[in-house]
Amino acid sequence: MSRAEATRQDAKGGRLFGLLLIAAPVSLVLLLIIWPVALSVFDTLTVETPSGVALSLDAYRFFFSDGFSLRNLWMTIQVAAICTVLLLIISLTIALYLRFSTSRLTGYIQALALFPLFVPSILLAYALIRTLGPNGTVDILLNAVGLPKLASPYLTIWGPIIGLVWDNLPLTLLIVLAGLGNVSSASIDAARDVGANRAQVLRYIILPRIRSTLLVAASFVVLGLFSAFTLPYLLGPAVPEMMGPFMRRTIIDVDDPLQARTQAVVSFMICAAFAYFYVRSIARTRREQSS
Amino acid sequence: MSVRELRQAGLAGIGSSRIRANWAGIAIAALLSLFILTPLVNVAIWAFTEVWRYPAVIPQKFGFRFWADVLSRGDVHLAMTTSLSLAAIVTALSALICLPASYAFARLNFPGRNLFFMSFLTVYAFPKFGLYITIATIFLGLGLIGNFWGVVLIQLVSTLMFMVWIPVSAFQNVDRRQEEAARDVGASQLRVFWSITLPQVLPAISAAVLLTFVNTFYETEVAWLIGAPEVRTVPLLMVRFINSELVVQYGAVLSLLLWVPSFILLMLVRRFLGAQALGRALGA
Numbered sequence: 104m105s106r107a108e109a110t111r112q113d114a115k116g117g118r119l120f121g122l123l124l125i126a127a128p129v130s131l132v133l134l135l136i137i138w139p140v141a142l143s144v145f146d147t148l149t150v151e152t153p154s155g156v157a158l159s160l161d162a163y164r165f166f167f168s169d170g171f172s173l174r175n176l177w178m179t180i181q182v183a184a185i186c187t188v189l190l191l192i193i194s195l196t197i198a199l200y201l202r203f204s205t206s207r208l209t210g211y212i213q214a215l216a217l218f219p220l221f222v223p224s225i226l227l228a229y230a231l232i233r234t235l236g237p238n239g240t241v242d243i244l245l246n247a248v249g250l251p252k253l254a255s256p257y258l259t260i261w262g263p264i265i266g267l268v269w270d271n272l273p274l275t276l277l278i279v280l281a282g283l284g285n286v287s288s289a290s291i292d293a294a295r296d297v298g299a300n301r302a303q304v305l306r307y308i309i310l311p312r313i314r315s316t317l318l319v320a321a322s323f324v325v326l327g328l329f330s331a332f333t334l335p336y337l338l339g340p341a342v343p344e345m346m347g348p349f350m351r352r353t354i355i356d357v358d359d360p361l362q363a364r365t366q367a368v369v370s371f372m373i374c375a376a377f378a379y380f381y382v383r384s385i386a387r388t389r390r391e392q393s394s
Numbered sequence: 395m396s397v398r399e400l401r402q403a404g405l406a407g408i409g410s411s412r413i414r415a416n417w418a419g420i421a422i423a424a425l426l427s428l429f430i431l432t433p434l435v436n437v438a439i440w441a442f443t444e445v446w447r448y449p450a451v452i453p454q455k456f457g458f459r460f461w462a463d464v465l466s467r468g469d470v471h472l473a474m475t476t477s478l479s480l481a482a483i484v485t486a487l488s489a490l491i492c493l494p495a496s497y498a499f500a501r502l503n504f505p506g507r508n509l510f511f512m513s514f515l516t517v518y519a520f521p522k523f524g525l526y527i528t529i530a531t532i533f534l535g536l537g538l539i540g541n542f543w544g545v546v547l548i549q550l551v552s553t554l555m556f557m558v559w560i561p562v563s564a565f566q567n568v569d570r571r572q573e574e575a576a577r578d579v580g581a582s583q584l585r586v587f588w589s590i591t592l593p594q595v596l597p598a599i600s601a602a603v604l605l606t607f608v609n610t611f612y613e614t615e616v617a618w619l620i621g622a623p624e625v626r627t628v629p630l631l632m633v634r635f636i637n638s639e640l641v642v643q644y645g646a647v648l649s650l651l652l653w654v655p656s657f658i659l660l661m662l663v664r665r666f667l668g669a670q671a672l673g674r675a676l677g678a
Contacts, residue, residue, distance in 0.1 A: 119504075120502065121504030121507070125504075128514075129510050131491075135548065139532055140525065208419040215423070215426050215430050223629070224612075225612060226437075229636055231433050234436050238449075240433075246449040274676055332615045351523075354527060360531040364527065367527040368524075371520055374520070374521050378520065385518055
């Protein structure tokens, strides 16, 4: 058998065989992602009437007229916005340093910034409570140097913000670093040669080139924030609460699956644009990898 | 590009003074150390503390008493058993269904291949917890809430991105010429796979397996939403320690006990994959 023949035979047998091999994970995606989401969108948009299923916006009308739901949504948006800004500033600062410094400190800084990857968030929640909570390390240290206690961020909106920034720093940094890697040194040199200072290089050369990277990083953070549960639940205030804990309480404690679904679909809608940028960038990376 | 390469590329780019750059570096390193390390060091100290009364800066008495306590607690044993079996079952099932699929995606040609492959992107397209809520509403009707296998099923979904994506790129990177050479000298298809293909993809597959195991072990949200109160995993025990345990040390000892093995496993993953690829696997 020649190789060409063998390949042809492989390809023929491969068709059915290939479909068979991918059947299980693809049905998982269909059954546990696409079906539940589609069903939730459908069920929240319709009501059962005696004459059949009819379109109805009642579930959404309730959500958007309920002060409590709106306060929770608003808090999630606030936390997402604050975390995104903080994470972008911190990651960009660190990434710029890592990209342009020749100091030996870069190794230490990179290792440190990636370290949260190795700490599960449930352990982080515990550690932050011991550090920022009542009589925690911060209180101890302030007391030791004779300063008054600060208002603790624990159980305020700042608790989850600190935790989520800590938790999301490594991956945000990796996204920004990858983007900075694509800014050519030649263009920076050229700008320097014509007398641009650091701020000008950053503003006119680097930022325009990494705009899409920053958008992807922001999308990643926003998606993560809308799905955050453990850290907001353990570190944040009970009222208002972020969408994650709110959805769980609605389905388990309040026992109102319809509103829980509505809340989920509302957060999908708010995240849709970000999800689009984020997924597009992942798809692009995969294509580059496989070609 | 690795950081070292980045740094070398950057060498040409620096025209400004080194000293100023280094002040920036020292400031970044100091602030970052404070932010990242304080909570962790704090927990490490608590784990070896017997008495620490506010406002002393240093604990009054160090010791291992609470280690013995934690290690002999029945709920710790039960949670460990639950979490280990959950993680082992999910990892095994995930490997069983995903690894053949990733081979198919990388090497076989079949109708709808790209579409099916891209369908895995939906894993990234929704805020995870909202997705779990929509699944939970279905599980409520099926009586799968509080059910071990309900948790297994959803956990499987979150492992797809490790067990499909990572091995696919590994299979694509296998040197096809070596395989063809082996076929030419008469090796069977199975033999080629076993002796040529498998050794080349093994590091990536090990990384995917380890990542899946560690992530499932520490997964809190699905276990909480779908499993509680019947399925008691270690993260849920930790939640209970946080919410209602007066002895601080239990949580600290459990944290340290759990964190060290996960750290070692994830460092192994990093060795197999590199930091950037690990980041990509986790969604960066």
